[in-house]
Amino acid sequence: MPKGIIETVVARHRKDRTRLLDIVRDVREELGRITPEDTALIAASLGVSTIEVEGVVTFYHFFGNEAAGTYAVYLNTNIVAAMKGSTAIKAVFEKAAGVPFGNVTPDGRIGLHETSCIGMNDQEPSAIINGTIFTRLTPAKAKALVTAMEAGKDIRKLAVPLGDGANASKVVRSMVHNNIRRKGPVLFAPFRSGSALKKAASLSPEDVIAEVKRANLLGRGGAGFPTGLKWEFCRREKGQPHYVVCNADEGEPGTFKDRVILTEMPHLLFEGMALAGYAIGASEGVLYLRGEYAYLKPHLEKVLAGMRRKKWLGTGIAGKRGFTFDIAVMLGAGAYICGEESALIESAQGNRGEPRDRPPFPVQNGYFGKPTTVNNVETLCAAARILAKGADWFKTLGTPRSAGTKVLSVSGDCKKPGVYEVPFGLSVASLLAMAGGGDARAVQVGGPSGACIPRAQFERAIAFEDLATGGSVIVFGPERDLFEVVRNFMDFFVEESCGWCTPCRVGNVLLKRELEKIMAGKGTVRDLEEIEAWGKMIKATSRCGLGQTSPNPILTTLQNFREMYMAKVDAGRAFISEFDLEEAIRPAVAVTGQKPAGHAAEADHE
Numbered sequence: 001m002p003k004g005i006i007e008t009v010v011a012r013h014r015k016d017r018t019r020l021l022d023i024v025r026d027v028r029e030e031l032g033r034i035t036p037e038d039t040a041l042i043a044a045s046l047g048v049s050t051i052e053v054e055g056v057v058t059f060y061h062f063f064g065n066e067a068a069g070t071y072a073v074y075l076n077t078n079i080v081a082a083m084k085g086s087t088a089i090k091a092v093f094e095k096a097a098g099v100p101f102g103n104v105t106p107d108g109r110i111g112l113h114e115t116s117c118i119g120m121n122d123q124e125p126s127a128i129i130n131g132t133i134f135t136r137l138t139p140a141k142a143k144a145l146v147t148a149m150e151a152g153k154d155i156r157k158l159a160v161p162l163g164d165g166a167n168a169s170k171v172v173r174s175m176v177h178n179n180i181r182r183k184g185p186v187l188f189a190p191f192r193s194g195s196a197l198k199k200a201a202s203l204s205p206e207d208v209i210a211e212v213k214r215a216n217l218l219g220r221g222g223a224g225f226p227t228g229l230k231w232e233f234c235r236r237e238k239g240q241p242h243y244v245v246c247n248a249d250e251g252e253p254g255t256f257k258d259r260v261i262l263t264e265m266p267h268l269l270f271e272g273m274a275l276a277g278y279a280i281g282a283s284e285g286v287l288y289l290r291g292e293y294a295y296l297k298p299h300l301e302k303v304l305a306g307m308r309r310k311k312w313l314g315t316g317i318a319g320k321r322g323f324t325f326d327i328a329v330m331l332g333a334g335a336y337i338c339g340e341e342s343a344l345i346e347s348a349q350g351n352r353g354e355p356r357d358r359p360p361f362p363v364q365n366g367y368f369g370k371p372t373t374v375n376n377v378e379t380l381c382a383a384a385r386i387l388a389k390g391a392d393w394f395k396t397l398g399t400p401r402s403a404g405t406k407v408l409s410v411s412g413d414c415k416k417p418g419v420y421e422v423p424f425g426l427s428v429a430s431l432l433a434m435a436g437g438g439d440a441r442a443v444q445v446g447g448p449s450g451a452c453i454p455r456a457q458f459e460r461a462i463a464f465e466d467l468a469t470g471g472s473v474i475v476f477g478p479e480r481d482l483f484e485v486v487r488n489f490m491d492f493f494v495e496e497s498c499g500w501c502t503p504c505r506v507g508n509v510l511l512k513r514e515l516e517k518i519m520a521g522k523g524t525v526r527d528l529e530e531i532e533a534w535g536k537m538i539k540a541t542s543r544c545g546l547g548q549t550s551p552n553p554i555l556t557t558l559q560n561f562r563e564m565y566m567a568k569v570d571a572g573r574a575f576i577s578e579f580d581l582e583e584a585i586r587p588a589v590a591v592t593g594q595k596p597a598g599h600a601a602e603a604d605h606e
Contacts, residue, residue: 003041005030010045017046020056020350021333024063032108033067059352059498061115061334062291069104069111071149074128078117078253079488080411080474084124090114092139096146110149116336116492117253118292121411121474122179122418131294132159133176166263171299178260179418182434184405185397186385187261187378187421191268194312196384200275201318205235208279212383215391216403220378221247222446222470224402227383230373234280234363237371242282244273244325245367245374247344249290251336252447253492254472257407258377260419262289262296265381266303270327272380274317275387277325280373285327288348291334300329336496340544341374343498354498355544378407378471398424402463406471410435412444413477428467429458437475442482442561447472448489449549451556452482482557482564483519489553490515497546504547507538511554523569532558 009026013019023042028034034042034057043050057063062074075081075090094100097110104111120126123135129145132155148158162168163177180188200208213228234242246269250258261269273285289297304327307313317323330348337343338353345367347353366372375383382404386394395403402424408431411417415436422431428445432438444452445462446469453460453467460466476485490512499505514531517523535551542548558565 002031002035002038006038006041007045010042015046016350017048018350020046020053021060021331021347024053024057025331025333028063028068032070034063034065036065039065055352056350059335060291060332063333067104067108067111068113070109071155072111072113072130073145074113074115074118075101076116076118076120076124076126077114077488078121078492079485080121080254081117081124081126082484082488083412083480086125086137088139089125089127089137089142092142093146096143109152110146115334116495117251117255119250119256119259119290120176121254121256121409123177124411128292129155132156133174133295134159135175135177166299169299171302172263172296174295176259176263178264180260180264181410181416181418182420182422184407184421184423186394186405187265187268187381187407189385191265191385191388193267193307194271194310194318195388196268196271196275197312197318199387200278201320201323205279205281208275208387209235211391212279212386215386215394216401217379217382217386217394218402218464219376220382220406220470221376222450222468224464224468227375227379230363230375231276231279233361234371234373237364239364239370241284241370242277242280243367243370243372244276244280244282244285245341245345245348245362245372246273246285246287246377246380247339247341247374248293248377249288249332249339249344250293250377251290251339252449252470252472253489254411254444254447254474255409255470256411257409257419257471259293259296261377261381261407262293262300266300267307268381268384269377270304270307271312272375272382272384273327274313274325275384276373276375276380278317278323280371282373283324283326285325286348286367287327287329288338288344289329289331290338291332294331297329297331304329335498336492337498337544337546340546343544344374345372352498354500355546357543376470399461399463399465401465406462406469408462408469408473409471410437410473410475412475413437413440413480414475422462424463425461427459427461428453428473431462431473432458432475435475437477439478440475441478441480442476444472444474444476444485445469447474448492448553449545450552452485452553452560453556454560457560482561483515483568486553486557487512487515487519490550493546493550493553497550501541501543501547503538503541504543504550507534507542507547508550510534511538511551515554518565518568521568523565525566525569528558528565528569531555 039053040050043053101112125137126135159175165178167174167176209231217227218224315324335353338347340355342356343353362372398404405421408420445467494508497504535555538551
């Protein structure tokens with residue numbers, strides 16, 4: 001039976017090796033798990049080695065050889081979820097299901113799994129069950145969900161009430177809310193479909209690139225590379241065909257603004273992809289959608305179908321001969337590292353999402369080894385708006401260096417968590433006032449890979465020349481234990497390292513151990529010195545952006561909240577043993593009923 005199912009699934013995907021993630025996903029859904037035997041059958045059906053398939057199966061969070069359960073519950077455990085009560089939700093799930101997290105009930109019906117940020121920080125605690133999103137969970141809701149799963153009910157019908165906007169449509173039917181708190185003129189202003197494409201069609205590809213360059217559009221993913229320059233480099237490359245890849249793998253904890261854009265403004269994004277294709281000479285584009293947002297795929301496919309009917313995609317776009325472009329949506333499967341552009345490309349080709357060595361860069365050797373521009377969701381939307389309204393208009397927004405607006409995902413200890421589109425140059429203090437987080441002790445700007453800043457720095461500007469961010473802003477109130485925040489972030493990086501390079505694979509584990517030693521009151525000033533030295537080494541020698549930023553939670557808090565660390569260490573001692581003799585001998589004492597000789601002597605002395 002498994003052989004027949006696997007052959008059917010592989011045939012459905014035209015025996016295309018590059019669709020391996022889709023094949024593995026479908027087989028897992030059909031069979032409930034993927035055994036080593038299943039892996040071998042998939043490999044034989046595709047004509048590839050078993051190790052290739054095994055590598056993909058074991059790499060991604062939502063795959064693996066273990067059974068996930070008929071109902072696979074993935075509970076978010078990031079720091080904001082914990083702040084909003086996910087620990088209590090976890091306990092209720094475990095008690096009601098009768099198994100701890102990391103296990104499946106004996107009858108195979110319910111599997112309890114932990115996962116990192118699922119893009120719902122503004123409505124925690126949250127979970128994904130069989131691809132359906134559940135937000136604002138309470139102990140009562142968690143118990144009711146277990147009861148419903150035990151009764152075999154359709155989990156999709158339990159996700160009520162529905163959210164706002166397109167979330168409430170027949171296609172999406174999600175209880176997710178957009179929480180758009182502030183609309184700006186670039187991303188969330190009214191948009192007339194086709195306006196950007198008509199303008200692009202009236203220009204040459206070189207003129208489109210020139211307009212984007214003149215607007216000074218910097219990449220919104222956080223790195224800030226000039227978008228027009230990237231397109232120009234890609235267009236000049238001689239290899240054919242060229243490709244446009246949209247990075248919608250929004251995996252940085254605390255970031256959810258792309259999810260809202262994909263829900264409410266997908267047409268703006270797709271026009272941005274099409275004009276990018278026109279600019280670089282590409283006729284094909286790929287939207288790489290993170291696996292946690294799989295519920296949006298039917299919605300996106302419907303929008304794409306509508307654009308094809310209106311001739312905004314396909315051949316002869318906007319009536320221009322030779323303007324041909326179309327878009328395919330590809331799903332990830334849970335891997336933070338795939339937010340790095342070369343790892344994303346590998347994943348989109350059906351491989352493990354491991355970063356490539358650079359150079360060559362994607363504009364030279366990208367998707368299937370061809371010239372490729374990889375751009376963030378927000379970047380492509382901004383490009384479409386620039387073509388529609390002009391570079392001069394765009395440059396009136398923001399700062400001279402950071403033109404335009406930035407969409408921010410604000411969550412944590414604030415009264416109005418959600419999405420804010422603000423002009424670049426806005427101070428952190430002004431953002432906190434909008435969101436109702438004015439009493440914050442600290443703010444994490446840019447997610448765990450960014451910087452944790454204290455109140456003394458709240459007048460700093462959100463801009464590439466000061467605080468650059470991909471969009472995550474997490475607010476921590478005056479009573480929050482920042483050590484717990486840092487430990488949560490380091491847990492995340494340890495888990496998400498792809499394991500390729502030693503500095504990241506080993507270094508982050510060592511940093512976490514040193515952090516926990518300090519938190520336990522066993523650290524010294526020497527430990528702080530070692531942490532700083534190791535952190536700098538990991539940043540300097542890691543292969544990709546994950547390792548180059550993973551020490552930031554410790555390093556930025558050590559820099560900006562040093563008094564917190566100093567209060568934990570004994571400045572007068574050079575060494576404090578981590579070995580607890582009492583704890584080590586406790587089992588032996590319990591079994592023998594005897595105390596060690598040293599303890600007996602102490603008793604006699606007393």
